[in-house]
Amino acid sequence: MTHLSTAHRAETPSLARRYEQVRSFSERICAPLLPEDYVAQSMPEVSPTKWHLAHTTWFLETFILADARGYRPFHPEFRYLFNSYYNTVGAQFPRANRGCLSRPGVDEIHAYRRHVDAHMRALLSDGVSRKSADIVEIGLNHEQQHQELMLTDIKHVLGANPLRPAYAEAVDPVDEEDAGDAGEIGRLRWASYAENVREIGAGPDGFAWDNEQPRHRALIHGFDIATRLVTNGEYLEFMRDGGYSAANLWLSEGWDALRREGWAAPLYWFQGEDGVWREYTLRGVEPLRANAPVCHVSYFEADAFARWRGARLPTEFEWELAAGDADAASNLADDWRLRPMPAPDHDGSTCHQMLGDVWEWTASPYTAYPGYVAPSGAFGEYNGKFMCNQFVLRGGSFATPRDHIRITYRNFWPPATRWQFAGIRLAR
Numbered sequence: 001m002t003h004l005s006t007a008h009r010a011e012t013p014s015l016a017r018r019y020e021q022v023r024s025f026s027e028r029i030c031a032p033l034l035p036e037d038y039v040a041q042s043m044p045e046v047s048p049t050k051w052h053l054a055h056t057t058w059f060l061e062t063f064i065l066a067d068a069r070g071y072r073p074f075h076p077e078f079r080y081l082f083n084s085y086y087n088t089v090g091a092q093f094p095r096a097n098r099g100c101l102s103r104p105g106v107d108e109i110h111a112y113r114r115h116v117d118a119h120m121r122a123l124l125s126d127g128v129s130r131k132s133a134d135i136v137e138i139g140l141n142h143e144q145q146h147q148e149l150m151l152t153d154i155k156h157v158l159g160a161n162p163l164r165p166a167y168a169e170a171v172d173p174v175d176e177e178d179a180g181d182a183g184e185i186g187r188l189r190w191a192s193y194a195e196n197v198r199e200i201g202a203g204p205d206g207f208a209w210d211n212e213q214p215r216h217r218a219l220i221h222g223f224d225i226a227t228r229l230v231t232n233g234e235y236l237e238f239m240r241d242g243g244y245s246a247a248n249l250w251l252s253e254g255w256d257a258l259r260r261e262g263w264a265a266p267l268y269w270f271q272g273e274d275g276v277w278r279e280y281t282l283r284g285v286e287p288l289r290a291n292a293p294v295c296h297v298s299y300f301e302a303d304a305f306a307r308w309r310g311a312r313l314p315t316e317f318e319w320e321l322a323a324g325d326a327d328a329a330s331n332l333a334d335d336w337r338l339r340p341m342p343a344p345d346h347d348g349s350t351c352h353q354m355l356g357d358v359w360e361w362t363a364s365p366y367t368a369y370p371g372y373v374a375p376s377g378a379f380g381e382y383n384g385k386f387m388c389n390q391f392v393l394r395g396g397s398f399a400t401p402r403d404h405i406r407i408t409y410r411n412f413w414p415p416a417t418r419w420q421f422a423g424i425r426l427a428r
Contacts, residue, residue, distance in 0.1 A: 015133055016124040022140045023117060025333075025401065026053060029150050032168040038106045041099025042160040045419070046153040050109045051082065051098045056143040057109075057116045058082035062089060063135050063378070065119050074115045075104070088378040137207055138379070144404040147333065148421075151282065151399040156419045159268055159280045166284030171336045188234075188426070190224040191322060191349045200317050201369055202408040211383040212408045214371045218317050223427055225314050225322045227351045228343035229358060230305065230424040233290030235297075236277065238305050239265060249307045254300025257416045267296035267418040282338040291342040293423045295358045299391045299415035302361040302424045314427035316364040316392045316410065323354040323395070323407040330356035332402045340398055340423065355405055358423030359393040366390040366412035390414050397421035 030038070030049060038050040047055075058078055065071045073079065081101065083092040093101070104112075120136075128136065158165050201215040202208030244264050247255055257263070265271075268280040269288065277288040297305075306312050314322070327350050331341045340357040367387050374384030390412040396405035399421055413420055 015128075015136055016121070018140060019120060019124060019136065022143050022401075023113070026056065026143060026147055026150070029147055029154075033154070035106050037154065037157065038109075039099065039102060040157045042153075042157045043419075044096035045417075046156050047095070047098050047149070048101070048157075049150055049154060050106055051101070052146045052150045052153070054078065054082045054104075054109050054112060055084055056139075056146050057113050059142055060120060060136075060139045061116050064132065064139065065116065065123070068119065068123055071119055074112045078112065086378045086381050088381060141207060141209075141404060144401045147401060148397065148399040151333075151338075152420055155268075155280075155282050164280050164285050167282040168338060170283055170338045186345070189227045189346075189349060190428070191227050191325070191351050192224050193220070193222060193318070193321060195222045196220055196321070198317075198321055200320055200408075202406075208406075208408065209383060209410070210375055210379075211368070211372070211387075211410050214369060216370050220315075220317050220321055223314070223318050225318060225351065226311075226426040227346070227349060228425075229293035229340075229353050229360070230426065231290060231342075232279075232288050232292055232294050234309075235266065235294040235305060235424075236288070236290070238308050241308070243304060243308050246304075246308075249304040251300055251303060254298070254304065254415070257298070257300060261416075263298075263301070266294060266301070269296075286339075289342070293340040293343075293353065293358050295340050295421055295423050296418050297361075297422060297424065298418045299361045299413075299422075301418075302422075303363075305424055306426055309426060311426040311428045313361055313363040314425060316362040316394055318427055319354075319360065319362055319394045319425070320407055322351050326351040326354040328355075330354075330396075330402070331398050332356040332396060332405065333399050334402045335398070337398055340421075353395075353425075354407070355396050356400065357398055358395075358421050359397050359411055360395045360425045361422055362392045362394055364392045366392050366410070386412065393420075393422055 030053070033049060039048050041048050061073065062079065062083075066073070079089070080091055081093050083089050084095075085092065123132075124136070154167055158167055197217055197219050199215055200218045202212035203215050243249060244258060250258065265277075266279075269277060270280075271277050278285055279288050302313060327344075329344060329352065331337055331353075332355070343352050346352060368384070372384070374380040391414075393411040393413065394407075394409065396409065413422070
């Protein structure tokens, strides 16, 4: 699966603090939910919130506590119910049927978490081996991935409800004067890079997933990259210009998906009887903000928009090079804004919004780096076996925890995926 580099290991006290911080953030995500919200599964790709809570706990129980002296599993059948795709561990309950699991109930899932947390605290207080510390760090990063998935899936569950209920309120709501067609940000600017050979991927220090390694040299031809993300207003221009009916802009598979699924706008956009475009957000229905980054588009839509603009999507190597020079300002889960935010005012060539707001589709297929070898055992099933028919996204989103994202991070999804917090940055 994944691993820490051998050059850096967290000390047990700091690892214990991090454990508490990560596990408590999952509870914060759940705080606005009703019990009924925990159980719903709005499509096969979405998992119920209580399944996420149980699976991340199962991970700790299975890969850390199972070998601890005197530990007894909370429930013997949880090994089957909350395994996701680890064939090395054993059989799994079908993903598409997770919403059918009315039992165990929400209270029992929280009791499961308390049970595992108590044993984990005792283990960490006694001190753990270097190998165990590595696995704990993997488990915490794994839970942070699921925290973003929890918000993604909660939005889909609530967004499928005709009432379109709000999930929660943001810390600092955007002023209404920033809505609609007002507040347009400046014209698209470009940062230029000359041809270069650069080191790509994660180095030996700190945590990294196995698919970010090994660090290697890559030839990157000269390119320009947009200094900000594509906005809702710019995407609306694409729609008004017939972008969803121009077959010449679309990849063949994308055009088939468009016609099959009836795509005519990003997911969660809708036009009222008054002709005004609105979007469903985690904060409820809001007027479409022209200056905010477009979100919930597939790779196919991102690629079609880029063609319409006479541009293209960046490769993940171009993106990583530009991100190394970018403004560090970001909008991430810790900020609790619960939606992408407009780019800051700027008139230079420095890239903005590279970390946070929305994941950014790249033109790079998800494949192994030169010299990549998947870890042995169950951890080898985490990333390597998915290196087929998917595209890389970079940069994180407003739902990504701040201490989880980095510029070498490689997310990946099938190209028709729309319910993820994914947007567009142009290159040429």
